[in-house]
Amino acid sequence: MESLSVTHLTIVILLLTFLYFLFGRHRAYSVAKTNGGLKGMHSLPSHYGTLVALWCAIPALLIMVLWKLFEPAVVDSLLASSIPDAIHAQGEKSVSLYRNEINNAVDSGKIDSLLDPVKQATATRLDGLQKNATLGLFVLVLCTAIVLGVLALKRITPKLTARHRVEAVIKGFLLLCASIAILTTLGIVLSVLFESIRFFGQVNIFDFVTGVKWSPQTAIRTDQVGSTGSFGAVPLFTGTLLISLIAMIVAVPFGLMSAIYLAEYASPRMRAIVKPLLEMLAGIPTVVYGVFAALTVAPIIKDIGQSVGLSVASESALAAGLVMGIMIIPFVSSLSDDVITAVPQSMRDGSFGLGATHSETIRKVVIPAALPGIVGGVLLAASRAIGETMIVVMAAGLAANLTANPLEAVTTVTVQIVTLLTGDQEFDSAKTLAAFALGLMLFVATLILNVIALIVVRRYREQYE
């Protein structure tokens, strides 16, 4: 009932807004008639109409939102007096239980189902309060919309700078949309930051950053064996580094070479077929890559390793890195292809005109000119590799070994975050809070990479503009 009335109210306001737009435009035409035609008006009639409509809609909707925000608190405090003193005496928990019971009864419209007459009385009062509130909201919002709309209509004169005002409102709206994304990012950063600070209250930040042993146990009972966990993040970061490095060793040459082929040598027909196919690699869910890495690539590597007498773990950094490298090839190839294609043909002509071969032209003129863009693409791929989780969970294992040997099992920062936070957890132990600290460090690392990528790409743009 309650939410329905808000929906109704919104529809009514929107209808009013549309009507006011028509009124405003109409009035602008009639004002224009007495003032030497449309040329004598500052703005177009539709601007006046929009301005009137905005005056009708924005304050009314704003009041509605604020009202709905504060209504529950006000109703609650008004209701407090009709909750029996006996309940108050039992403390906060009983009061909120009592409130819940009343609320449920009122919301479902079954006040009669309450057997206790005291409760029935409270429920009836709550029902009355809510109905009054809704009525008040209706009256206030509709009055605001109508009155402000009429005032705005009255103010239409040839001198009213309606276009400027409408554009200012639209600009504000666009800014609002942009800030939502930024504020969300800020919110994520802050929440991770505060949890990390709590973590560093329990574990020394220096131990975390430089410690070489990762064993995130915390005691459930005080006398437990092995109850002291150690939170040294170094093995995780070396694991991440190792796997990302293997991935980049795969992705950069293959990506760059295929980009060169696509941009310089492939016929348009070939390009039209190969490019989408290559980009499809990026569309495959990472969990599928993970299956491929764990069940196909890892055993092959193990078999090959054993046939030449190497001991290979069945979950190895190499398997995860190789498959991850395949996955990020499109990041490198697609972006590199774009920047190579963007190198002006005149520059190639200049090189050909000096008697350079196609390969000399590519190596010495095209690639250097496109290099900043290519670096940007590579860094983007690198931050993707660092953040990748699923392949590593499935193919590289969970063992936090501090090793540079790609044939051993390693684990990464992202994998540990997942393991720390899956299952039933308490959210105040060092074990779970460690996930936030890891997240923060990872965030800082990828942020730095992204900033470098952005700077490099911007430099590239400047060269041609």
Place this chain on the structure above:
Amino acid sequence: MSDAAKEAFDALTETVGRVTVDDPKMQAENVDVFYAEKQAIYDVTLDVAKNEVVAMIGPSGCGKSTFLRCLNRMNDTIPSCKVSGNITLEGESLYSSAMDPVMLRARVGMVFQKPNPFAKSIYDNVAYGPKIHGLANNRAELDDIVESSLHRAGLFDEVKDRLNAPGTSLSGGQQQRLCIARTIAVSPEVILMDEPCSALDPIATARIEELIDELRENYAIAIVTHSMQQAARVSQRTAYFHLGKLVEVGETKTIFTNPSHELTENYITGRFG
């Protein structure tokens, strides 16, 4: 085009004036060029003499740039372009299988309409050609080539303190002179210029025109231009192209003062073009 001019064009089967020279550097005989099905050049025969500047003029789309690009096989980069007829450099056929287009372009250099320096330093822009052709045995020789090329292009004094600055940081006129320096650093025999001043202001243009006149001492130069004043100032011979046909060739002075063909006269007196 007036009816009379159209008739004159349709009637045109042979170029007016002398198309050959006594001492040719390059010779083009009966050249036809097609872009896919569309014919862009009809049966053009024209020589380029040693130590001369020959200007090619004509209205837009007349095929003068297409013809110029045949002279160092730059049209090879356009897949749909087909060239027939015979073009020779010092008697060697350009389009025979024995001719490597890469080596040809080292001998017949090209300066383009828009300055197109590489995304490299001024020094490396000029050193690029000598490096890929192995013209210098060591750094000192390369330095010499770069310096003398910049000198001959009249750019050295302006850039000698910043040879490591990017080529793109120069002004438009300087960039075009850098491109000319880059071309002469390879020691070509012929230089082709495709409207080299169309993106430049009058002062930079005058500087380049002076330079073209100086370069004539050592090179054969073919220049395509939209500016008739420029053709008159820099060239010894002028060829007038119209809709893919070579209408008239002659001494520049004669072409501009006393053209033989009606179409040439119409063009240089500004009746169309």
